[in-house]
Amino acid sequence: MSSPTEPLAPTPSQTVGPFYGFALPFAGGGDMAPTGDPGTITLHGNVYDGAGAPIPDALLEFWQPGPGGSRAGAPGSLRRDQVDGTIIGRTGLDFTGFGRVGTDADGHYAVRTVPPGGVPYISVCVFARGLLHHLFTRAYLTDPGADPLLASLPPDRRATLLTTLERDGVHRFDIRLQHDGTHEETVFLAFPAGPA
Amino acid sequence: MPTTPHPRPAAAPDAQEVISAEIVQARQAYAKTVEDGAPRRDHPDRDYPPYRSTTLRHPRRALVTVSDPDAVELSGPVFGVTDVTDLDSDLTRRHTGEPLGERIQVTGRVLDRDGRPVRGQLVEIWQANASGRYGHQRDQHPAPLDPNFTGAGRCLTDDQGTYAFTTIKPGPYPWRNHDNAWRPAHIHFSLFGTAFTQRLVTQMYFPGDPLFPYDPILQSVTDDAARNRLVSTYDHDLSTPEWALGYRWDIVLDGPAATWIEEGR
Numbered sequence: 001m002s003s004p005t006e007p008l009a010p011t012p013s014q015t016v017g018p019f020y021g022f023a024l025p026f027a028g029g030g031d032m033a034p035t036g037d038p039g040t041i042t043l044h045g046n047v048y049d050g051a052g053a054p055i056p057d058a059l060l061e062f063w064q065p066g067p068g069g070s071r072a073g074a075p076g077s078l079r080r081d082q083v084d085g086t087i088i089g090r091t092g093l094d095f096t097g098f099g100r101v102g103t104d105a106d107g108h109y110a111v112r113t114v115p116p117g118g119v120p121y122i123s124v125c126v127f128a129r130g131l132l133h134h135l136f137t138r139a140y141l142t143d144p145g146a147d148p149l150l151a152s153l154p155p156d157r158r159a160t161l162l163t164t165l166e167r168d169g170v171h172r173f174d175i176r177l178q179h180d181g182t183h184e185e186t187v188f189l190a191f192p193a194g195p196a
Numbered sequence: 197m198p199t200t201p202h203p204r205p206a207a208a209p210d211a212q213e214v215i216s217a218e219i220v221q222a223r224q225a226y227a228k229t230v231e232d233g234a235p236r237r238d239h240p241d242r243d244y245p246p247y248r249s250t251t252l253r254h255p256r257r258a259l260v261t262v263s264d265p266d267a268v269e270l271s272g273p274v275f276g277v278t279d280v281t282d283l284d285s286d287l288t289r290r291h292t293g294e295p296l297g298e299r300i301q302v303t304g305r306v307l308d309r310d311g312r313p314v315r316g317q318l319v320e321i322w323q324a325n326a327s328g329r330y331g332h333q334r335d336q337h338p339a340p341l342d343p344n345f346t347g348a349g350r351c352l353t354d355d356q357g358t359y360a361f362t363t364i365k366p367g368p369y370p371w372r373n374h375d376n377a378w379r380p381a382h383i384h385f386s387l388f389g390t391a392f393t394q395r396l397v398t399q400m401y402f403p404g405d406p407l408f409p410y411d412p413i414l415q416s417v418t419d420d421a422a423r424n425r426l427v428s429t430y431d432h433d434l435s436t437p438e439w440a441l442g443y444r445w446d447i448v449l450d451g452p453a454a455t456w457i458e459e460g461r
């Protein structure tokens with residue numbers, strides 16, 4: 001199938017810069033799981049650069065299906081107070097499927113969510129100062145053995161997408177923007193436009 | 197008693213001429229690849245040496261292409277009326293007083309590559325104040341903070357994909373990429389499409405800024421036509437008499453749209 005007209009030229013990406021911290025992160029951005037959900041898991045880790053140093057000014061976004069497999073999402077991730085406009089956080093009832101957190105001063109992040117329905121992975125989008133165009137990756141909570149992306153990768157590359165179960169319900173997922181001489185660089189993904 | 201080692205002096209920052217020469221070199225190298233038949237590139241190369249912080253923050257391996265039509269990334273987050281308030285799109289009315297600076301209105305449409313409007317989606321902006329200072333603790337630029345300006349705003353696009361903000365024109369500001377490094381005035385934009393694959397964070401610039409050729413962040417877009425798409429247009433019809441100047445900036449999101457969107461939606 002070809003489009004009758006030439007596709008519009010896209011607007012180029014630019015770095016998120018160092019000063020997004022007062023604008024993009026929001027209260028409860030990492031609290032994706034409905035309040036008190038017994039299936040809540042924690043996904044956490046560090047973001048590292050090519051010298052193996054933690055990156056304190058990265059912003060991570062997470063997108064995933066609901067526990068029942070719905071990919072429709074729900075509004076309300078940044079729910080606002082109607083009186084003063086401050087972000088009061090999610091209702092704790094709806095699962096919006098969306099999370100956003102900045103890394104701490106030590107390059108660490110954490111989100112609390114519920115396992116996605118229908119797929120073994122949570123989609124992750126990485127922004128940072130010094131990164132001119134965001135990067136997509138995936139945090140696989142399990143290796144189902146038949147996933148088309150994992151199956152296409154050699155073992156050392158595949159390993160960068162698999163979370164480590166540290167203890168019950170706590171998954172570690174480190175992100176390495178560049179091979180640091182010891183550790184493999186995380187697999188980052190491209191999604192070309194046009195018919196698959 | 198052990199002696200304290202002397203702190204190593206920081207490497208002297210490069211001169212603007214060094215950065216400028218690298219900018220020209222990167223642009224010429226790109227032009228040569230296009231001349232030789234390589235496809236044009238709309239986005240910056242993540243490995244762009246003139247912007248020094250890219251050095252350790254870009255992957256060296258090629259991205260892995262996902263062509264799975266069932267990929268979760270072909271859907272995306274949604275936002276609604278609970279996520280924004282009416283005041284969020286007017287950055288000049290967030291405090292008791294008026295911010296200092298030149299009041300402006302910025303508007304445009306958010307489209308996908310097929311020209312379809314992106315409807316009801318979240319647009320977030322953030323910027324420095326009129327003096328070039330961010331309301332961010334780590335911004336050490338010795339320019340005044342404005343107690344009446346925070347510099348962050350949000351809105352949802354309407355049925356035509358239109359967004360609109362009222363704000364003040366941000367000032368240029370210094371940064372430490374090299375000696376005498378200054379960012380041209382810009383507003384940061386964050387956009388969502390119908391699919392997570394269309395996610396975009398970028399910066400909007402103002403027409404005719406003399407700092408353009410010196411700035412490695414803008415110049416990281418080595419394609420001339422693509423780089424020009426980051427510059428807004430002054431639109432006199434958008435200006436409001438005795439109130440504000442108007443700038444127009446349309447945005448086209450890259451990447452596949454949501455697979456579940458029916459034609460004509």
Ligand SMILES: [Fe+2]
Nearest residue numbers: 017019382384
């Ligand atoms: Fe900026």
